[in-house]
Amino acid sequence: MTIPTGSGGSTGSGGSTASGASVAGPVDLAEFRAEVQRWCRENVPSDWRRAQTGASAEEFAAFQQDWFQQLRAAGYAVPHWPAEWGGGMPVAQQVVLYQELAAHDAPRLVLGFVSIHHAASTLLVAGTDEQRRRHLPAILDGEIWVQGFSEPEAGSDLASLRTVARRDGDTFVVDGQKLWASGAAHADWCLLLARTDPDAPKRKGISYFLMDMRSPGVDVRPVRNAIGDSHFCEIFLNGVVIPAENLVGPVNAGWQVAQATLAAERGMTMLELAERLGNAGFRWLVDTCRTPGPGGGRPVDDPRVADRLAELETEITGLRALCRGLVERHEADTAGPADASVVKLFYSELLQRTMDFAVEVAGLPAHAELRKPASSGWESGAWVLDFIGSWEWTIPGGTSEIQRTIIGERGLGLPREPAASA
Amino acid sequence: MNTELSEEAVEFGRTALRAFEAAGGDQLVQDAEREPARRAELVEPVLDELGAWELDPRGGADELEAAAALCKAAGWWALPYPVAERLCRPTDGSTDASTEGLVVIAGTEPGPRSGPGPAAPVAGLGPRWSTVTLDGRRGLATAAEPVGSPRYTAFVTELIPDPIPAPVPDLPAIDGPADGLADLALGLVLPCWTLLGMLDRAMELARAHVLAREQFGQPLARFQGVQFQLTDAEVERVGVEELAKYALWAVATGRPEAVDDALALRLAALEAADLVFRVTHQLHGAMGFCDETTLSWISRYSQPLRRLPLGQAATRDHLTQRIGRIGLAGPFATQLEVQPR
Ligand SMILES: Cc1cc2nc3c(=O)[nH]c(=O)nc-3n(C[C@H](O)[C@H](O)[C@H](O)COP(=O)(O)OP(=O)(O)OC[C@H]3O[C@@H](n4cnc5c(N)ncnc54)[C@H](O)[C@@H]3O)c2cc1C
Numbered sequence: 051m052t053i054p055t056g057s058g059g060s061t062g063s064g065g066s067t068a069s070g071a072s073v074a075g076p077v078d079l080a081e082f083r084a085e086v087q088r089w090c091r092e093n094v095p096s097d098w099r100r101a102q103t104g105a106s107a108e109e110f111a112a113f114q115q116d117w118f119q120q121l122r123a124a125g126y127a128v129p130h131w132p133a134e135w136g137g138g139m140p141v142a143q144q145v146v147l148y149q150e151l152a153a154h155d156a157p158r159l160v161l162g163f164v165s166i167h168h169a170a171s172t173l174l175v176a177g178t179d180e181q182r183r184r185h186l187p188a189i190l191d192g193e194i195w196v197q198g199f200s201e202p203e204a205g206s207d208l209a210s211l212r213t214v215a216r217r218d219g220d221t222f223v224v225d226g227q228k229l230w231a232s233g234a235a236h237a238d239w240c241l242l243l244a245r246t247d248p249d250a251p252k253r254k255g256i257s258y259f260l261m262d263m264r265s266p267g268v269d270v271r272p273v274r275n276a277i278g279d280s281h282f283c284e285i286f287l288n289g290v291v292i293p294a295e296n297l298v299g300p301v302n303a304g305w306q307v308a309q310a311t312l313a314a315e316r317g318m319t320m321l322e323l324a325e326r327l328g329n330a331g332f333r334w335l336v337d338t339c340r341t342p343g344p345g346g347g348r349p350v351d352d353p354r355v356a357d358r359l360a361e362l363e364t365e366i367t368g369l370r371a372l373c374r375g376l377v378e379r380h381e382a383d384t385a386g387p388a389d390a391s392v393v394k395l396f397y398s399e400l401l402q403r404t405m406d407f408a409v410e411v412a413g414l415p416a417h418a419e420l421r422k423p424a425s426s427g428w429e430s431g432a433w434v435l436d437f438i439g440s441w442e443w444t445i446p447g448g449t450s451e452i453q454r455t456i457i458g459e460r461g462l463g464l465p466r467e468p469a470a471s472a
Numbered sequence: 473m474n475t476e477l478s479e480e481a482v483e484f485g486r487t488a489l490r491a492f493e494a495a496g497g498d499q500l501v502q503d504a505e506r507e508p509a510r511r512a513e514l515v516e517p518v519l520d521e522l523g524a525w526e527l528d529p530r531g532g533a534d535e536l537e538a539a540a541a542l543c544k545a546a547g548w549w550a551l552p553y554p555v556a557e558r559l560c561r562p563t564d565g566s567t568d569a570s571t572e573g574l575v576v577i578a579g580t581e582p583g584p585r586s587g588p589g590p591a592a593p594v595a596g597l598g599p600r601w602s603t604v605t606l607d608g609r610r611g612l613a614t615a616a617e618p619v620g621s622p623r624y625t626a627f628v629t630e631l632i633p634d635p636i637p638a639p640v641p642d643l644p645a646i647d648g649p650a651d652g653l654a655d656l657a658l659g660l661v662l663p664c665w666t667l668l669g670m671l672d673r674a675m676e677l678a679r680a681h682v683l684a685r686e687q688f689g690q691p692l693a694r695f696q697g698v699q700f701q702l703t704d705a706e707v708e709r710v711g712v713e714e715l716a717k718y719a720l721w722a723v724a725t726g727r728p729e730a731v732d733d734a735l736a737l738r739l740a741a742l743e744a745a746d747l748v749f750r751v752t753h754q755l756h757g758a759m760g761f762c763d764e765t766t767l768s769w770i771s772r773y774s775q776p777l778r779r780l781p782l783g784q785a786a787t788r789d790h791l792t793q794r795i796g797r798i799g800l801a802g803p804f805a806t807q808l809e810v811q812p813r
Contacts, residue, residue, distance in 0.1 A: 205757050207687035230758045273762055282762070345579055354785065410783040441750070445758050451697045467695065
């Protein structure tokens with residue numbers, strides 16, 4: 051069995067593959083790949099995993115900021131942004147970049163994830179020039195964003211959110227509560243959905259705001275999750291004043307803005323995750339299978355273990371191809387309405403299967419692994435924690451049930467579920 | 473063959489459920505996790521009161537069934553205590569009769585080994601434990617000092633096996649079971665009853681949650697996609713319950729194939745646990761990962777039972793090796809002779 055390194059096979063050289071050709075820019079992809087490889091060898095800190103294991107929240111944040119600036123200096127931090135804001139890398143090159151970062155086990159951008167993806171795409175798609183000028187450069191300088199969408203009563207049914215924003219002259223005054231906001235403890239700004247017209251139909255009375263997290267009345271409380279960390283937060287909003295110029299899009303059009311911007315980033319963020327799983331993640335899994343167990347035997351010598359590895363590698367290869375296809379169709383504006391759902395569903399369930407298998411093979415020593423390195427991906431090699439963490443994946447960004455509904459209704463054109471009153 | 477639990481055992485299980493509830497219910501595991509040193513003091517008085525340690529699971533079907541019902545009640549509350557393991561403690565007057573309990577350990581080596589030793593969720597509850605290997609060889613072990621918070625370990629600690637006294641016992645012959653085989657069967661079956669209690673609870677919690685939680689203007693339970701997941705999990709759970717009763721009967725009646733039945737039960741229980749916890753977590757949404765929900769506790773504390781001494785693949789492997797081409801005797805086995813070609 052070969053272990054994918056992300057640099058071999060048909061995935062890259064010189065835009066010579068059919069898919070590569072469709073998106074390749076003038077830059078020679080093989081050359082670009084060599085350049086990224088060189089950069090990774092010189093810049094990925096060799097001991098970051100050890101340093102990030104057991105790191106405090108402050109150490110984690112400082113490390114993330116540093117790493118982000120290093121990527122930025124190389125032109126690798128926001129390759130997906132338009133050139134005028136510091137990006138402009140052709141999609142084919144972005145694919146290569148994420149492959150190589152994963153192959154070299156570079157730290158992930160965890161802290162800035164919402165900032166460079168969701169916040170940026172919101173600003174780029176629906177923001178005013180003034181909002182872009184104010185925030186895009188700030189994000190490059192390390193401004194951190196959080197997504198404040200979900201509420202206690204509004205999870206899958208996001209449109210039923212109850213946080214209200216009342217107009218008061220040229221400001222809005224916000225009261226309510228947000229839940230599950232990942233990383234809110236570190237955030238400077240929040241992407242906020244709030245109800246501005248309580249009488250309108252659910253989706254027609256919501257507005258989209260940019261909220262300064264230092265505003266009076268914002269109270270962030272961490273929620274401890276099953277792995278024991280507290281990246282989830284509750285945000286309590288008490289008479290928070292937001293200037294009207296921080297509205298994104300028209301009043302009461304927040305739902306449409308959210309839909310447009312959430313979809314925008316799906317492809318490349320999923321591709322990055324798939325490359326992670328296919329590179330460092332799978333390599334560790336193979337390593338774990340090669341480590342002799344208590345009886346002296348190596349799990350990988352057991353044909354059933356080898357079988358499962360082959361099966362997983364096949365699935366991961368499929369996932370990587372799916373992601374690549376999605377990115378390319380997105381670029382060509384030919385993506386189907388359920389394509390992103392297929393990828394999310396497949397990734398999250400495959401991640402769970404893979405981590406489950408890893409815990410089994412790793413046996414007892416995995417249970418003694420009590421900490422996973424911060425700044426790592428969903429597959430850090432601390433398998434028990436990774437396994438528990440993988441369970442989260444079928445929930446956010448639309449649960450698996452919601453994804454299945456989308457695939458059924460929009461992908462396959464099946465009828466909607468009958469309403470409850472029927 | 474009657475595999476129904478006796479009315480007395482069922483009643484004892486109900487009494488135990490109420491007693492654990494009165495002693496703190498779901499709070500017990502939370503308190504024990506916060507203050508691991510208090511684990512024994514939180515739980516032992518209730519178990520004493522229930523007369524748990526007067527039960528001798530080797531003393532006949534009635535007592536075994538009562539022990540199983542007790543384990544199941546303990547599982548329902550994720551009781552932070554190895555009730556099954558203690559109930560299995562040897563009572564045969566042998567030198568190891570004074571240990572804290574009996575733990576099944578992986579492998580066939582009762583003595584010291586290279587690499588990580590066996591382990592069990594027995595941290596901080598007295599040092600001496602009897603062990604039985606998967607081929608039925610008894611041994612003794614000392615529980616290591618717990619490393620790390622139970623929040624991560626769920627009270628699992630390493631067991632350091634004693635050297636085996638000379639002369640080293642021979643490997644048991646294929647059809648001459650080692651004297652620990654009955655212990656092995658018992659030591660495999662009772663923890664499955666604990667796990668069964670956890671599955672019952674997880675199902676009940678998820679059922680209550682989807683009935684109460686509303687999204688899109690209706691209870692989640694209204695969505696067929698939600699219902700079907702819960703029903704699939706329930707089908708698995710019911711199957712395990714039946715197998716658990718059968719394996720218990722096989723142990724009680726001292727059937728020679730009790731170990732096979734115990735392993736088959738363990739395999740089914742692990743498979744069911746995978747599905748039940750996956751579904752019940754999923755249906756709880758993000759809430760299920762937070763310690764505000766009981767499910768998060770039950771699911772975390774189910775992990776040792778599901779991974780030790782053997783996970784799913786290793787259990788299947790061991791069972792396959794044991795039964796080979798003979799298959800399980802089982803409740804419905806036909807007496808067909810397969811003629812060699
Ligand atoms: C790791 C993680 C990070 C998150 N980060 C953020 C964040 O940064 N910002 C933010 O705003 N939110 C965040 N969330 C919240 C996330 O968006 C919600 O958890 C998600 O929308 C689901 O809502 P819920 O948890 O309330 O579950 P519910 O909506 O209550 O769903 C519970 C169960 O019912 C099912 N269900 C619901 N409706 C249907 C239906 N119509 N048909 C069939 N089944 C249905 C669901 O699929 C699920 O299995 C995060 C969540 C997680 C787990």
